[in-house]
Amino acid sequence: MAARVGISRQDVVEAGVSLLAETGPEGLSLSAVARRLGIRTQSLYAHVDGLDGLRRSLAVLGLGRLCDDVTAAALGVDGRTAIDRIIRAHLALATSSPDLYDLSIHPPGDDPELTAAVADAGVPLSTVLTCLHVLDDDAVHWTRLLLASVSGYARLCGSGRFALPVDDEGTAERLVEMLVAALPTAVPS
Numbered sequence: 001m002a003a004r005v006g007i008s009r010q011d012v013v014e015a016g017v018s019l020l021a022e023t024g025p026e027g028l029s030l031s032a033v034a035r036r037l038g039i040r041t042q043s044l045y046a047h048v049d050g051l052d053g054l055r056r057s058l059a060v061l062g063l064g065r066l067c068d069d070v071t072a073a074a075l076g077v078d079g080r081t082a083i084d085r086i087i088r089a090h091l092a093l094a095t096s097s098p099d100l101y102d103l104s105i106h107p108p109g110d111d112p113e114l115t116a117a118v119a120d121a122g123v124p125l126s127t128v129l130t131c132l133h134v135l136d137d138d139a140v141h142w143t144r145l146l147l148a149s150v151s152g153y154a155r156l157c158g159s160g161r162f163a164l165p166v167d168d169e170g171t172a173e174r175l176v177e178m179l180v181a182a183l184p185t186a187v188p189s
Helices: 011-024 032-037 041-046 050-074 079-096 099-104 114-133 136-158 169-180
Strands: none
Touching: 011 032, 011 050, 011 099, 032 041, 032 050, 050 079, 050 099, 050 114, 079 099, 079 114, 079 136, 079 169, 099 136, 114 136, 136 169
16 A cells, blocks of 8 residues: 555544544554555554554544533633533533543543643633632532533433433433532522
8 A cells, every 4th residue: 555645643633533433432443544544554653652642642632622612612601601501512522522522531641731631621610610619529529420421421322322202402401400400509600
């Protein structure tokens, strides 16, 4: 196979995003990305550090998208309205790209770029929670509830496991209401 000239790191990551969306994490491999790009697998090592490096790059991309979405959602509003919109931004990304969302939601370890991406994506939520006086352990617990609920909902919805004849959107609405209601009661409305 002749190597294509001009493949960039961005091309590799975009091919990974497409493959992830089509096949899920089990179909994500360097050889599949290379086939998609029309290059030899070895050529990918100029752009990513193996499969773990590709996953890391996908996580950084997903966190960047999440950061943009939650920041836009929280602009111009505050309090519970901001929380509502942030949850909806998480839901939108998680339901449109569940595998990318899942790759993005994990501890960054000692990777400075991934640590920065996690921190950036969390700024809007932590800022609003702080303004609502949801601090320390309460903020951590509530954030975990958000991530677990959104990820679980997206997985079940996307896999067709919601088989009862009730609108999925109605369930999403109730999920948002439940999470907003789960804010500590000392939080001003």
